[in-house]
Amino acid sequence: MxxxxxxxxxxxxxxxxxxxxxxxxxxxxxxxxxxxxxxxxxxxxxxxxxxxxxxxxxxxxxxxxxxxxxxxxxxxxxxxGDSTVLERLQLLVEHREQVRRDLAEIQASLAAIDHKINSYSEVLGIPADGTTPREGTVTC
Amino acid sequence: MxxxxxxxxxxxxxxxxxxxxxxxxxxxxxxxxxxxxxxxxxxxxxxxxxxxxxxxxxxxxxxxxxxxxxxxxxxxxxxxGDSTVLERLQLLVEHREQVRRDLAEIQASLAAIDHKINSYSEVLGIPADGTTPREGTVTC
DNA sequence: GCTTGACTTCGAGCGCACTCGAAGTCGTAA
DNA sequence: TTACGACTTCGAGTGCGCTCGAAGTCAAGC
CATH class of the missing domain: 1.10.1660.10 (Multidrug-efflux Transporter Regulator; Chain: A; Domain 2)
Structure with missing residues (x-):
């Protein structure tokens, strides 16, 4: 090769x-x-x-x-070349930490969006979740 | 209020x-x-x-x-106003689907990065995983 | 021989989401 | 009264990552 x-x-x-x-x-x-x-x-x-x-x-x-x-x-x-393998590893590990942090933030935001969707669903009387419908309007 | x-x-x-x-x-x-x-x-x-x-x-x-x-x-x-609640819900649900797709891609990429990190670790004789060390150099 | 289409280079343009800076206005504290 | 600092507006600038377009080359098929 x-x-x-x-x-x-x-x-x-x-x-x-x-x-x-x-x-x-x-x-x-x-x-x-x-x-x-x-x-x-x-x-x-x-x-x-x-x-x-x-x-x-x-x-x-x-x-x-x-x-x-x-x-x-x-x-x-x-x-x-091969002498930089450790440095490359460090770079990747550092990046992986960043990705994990990003992922955690996106998941938290997704949870907030889920929550808002559930609120809207309740108002519309579409219980997508196992929650009880409520009265009043959605905040925003 | x-x-x-x-x-x-x-x-x-x-x-x-x-x-x-x-x-x-x-x-x-x-x-x-x-x-x-x-x-x-x-x-x-x-x-x-x-x-x-x-x-x-x-x-x-x-x-x-x-x-x-x-x-x-x-x-x-x-x-x-309130008459747009359904539209808003649809918008959010659509966005949620996009976020889920993005999340899946990031997770797949994270797995690829993990895999590369493991390869480097093996080469350096740092078994971070439960895998056996191997000979030869890392591809890239 | 001529057309077609997939490629080439290189500079310029674009879209997005901020980010900055200058010049001005307040209200409080020394 | 004077200085300070936190705010105001509005236009312009920045950074990033593409994305495009024009003009040209090349190989294959009709």
């Missing part, structure tokens, strides 16, 4: 990852590829399976709110 | 809600108050407890990613 890899076009990678072709090019321009994307003779991009795996994980980092800048840091560590 | 209410300054509301004073004024300018905020003789804002409760819920909607535009719609429904 050196150069011969499964090669995918940018549109295939877009389909596989759920990212747009624009976004894939943007990420590359932003320096977020671990290694340069190979090119066909036509200068079209050819993504290896490793590239695709990385784009998938990159998407995971993004969907949990890691800024592009932070991902850039991570990429630079990967490129510096 | 008509005019006499607990009255708070903007900075007190900022502290109570975790929103900045800038953000509170911005929301008001954006038309997100249910009713006009009362003013002291000095023209300083005086928030009623109902205002504060609404800002808290507004913060919940924002922290779950509801766009300002959508909140604006909701506010307009509230102002139109």
């Amino acid at each position: 050196t150069t011969t890899e499964a090669e995918l076009t940018i549109s295939a990678v877009a389909e596989a990852t759920g990212l747009s072709v624009h976004t894939l090019r943007y990420y590359e321009r932003a320096g977020l590829m671990l290694t340069p994307v190979q090119r066909a003779s036509s200068s079209h991009r050819r993504y290896s399976s490793r590239d695709v795996a990385w784009m998938v994980f990159l998407g995971r980092l993004r969907s949990t709110g890691m800024p592009i800048r932070a991902i850039e840091q991570y990429v630079q560590l990967v490129r510096r | 008509t005019t006499t209410e607990a009255e708070l300054t903007i900075s007190a509301v900022a502290e109570a809600t975790g929103l900045s004073v800038h953000t509170l004024r911005y929301y008001e300018r954006a038309g997100l108050m249910l009713t006009p905020v009362q003013r002291a003789s000095s023209s300083h804002r005086r928030y009623s407890s109902r205002d504060v409760a609404w800002m808290v819920f507004l913060g919940r909607l924002r922290s779950t990613g509801m766009p300002i535009r959508a909140i604006e719609q909701y506010v307009q429904l509230v102002r139109r």
Whole structure:
């Protein structure tokens, strides 16, 4: 395994990852590829399976709110080689803590929204919950 | 309960809600108050407890990613009175579905991050999980 | 040979949600 | 009376992450 890899076009990678072709090019321009994307003779991009795996994980980092800048840091560590494994681990653990905090806040907010929905349901006489209907209007 | 209410300054509301004073004024300018905020003789804002409760819920909607535009719609429904309760309910239920989808994606991404962290931990010989250490380097 | 369509680069534009700053107005305390 | 600090308005600026568009290249099929 050196150069011969499964090669995918940018549109295939877009389909596989759920990212747009624009976004894939943007990420590359932003320096977020671990290694340069190979090119066909036509200068079209050819993504290896490793590239695709990385784009998938990159998407995971993004969907949990890691800024592009932070991902850039991570990429630079990967490129510096095995000696940075501990640093990378620390970065990920730190991010995971942030994600857990975000998750907790969203869940708390979801509970508040649930509560409001229940209030409205009661007023409308639609007991979606096991609660007793009440009189009066909903606050807001 | 008509005019006499607990009255708070903007900075007190900022502290109570975790929103900045800038953000509170911005929301008001954006038309997100249910009713006009009362003013002291000095023209300083005086928030009623109902205002504060609404800002808290507004913060919940924002922290779950509801766009300002959508909140604006909701506010307009509230102002139109009791006849819009069903519409409001539908709006909230729709938003809740979106939040649940977002939550599921974040959780899936968190699992992927967990997995990567475990891989790194194994390589470093730090079995954070109940898994056996392995040889070779981490992919990325 | 000509069209079609998928790609290329690169700069510019966009949408969103704040965030800031300047200039002015109060009310209280020294 | 003078200073201070918390407020006011309103326009402009910021940061982020895409997203778009124009102009060009290339390979395959008719």
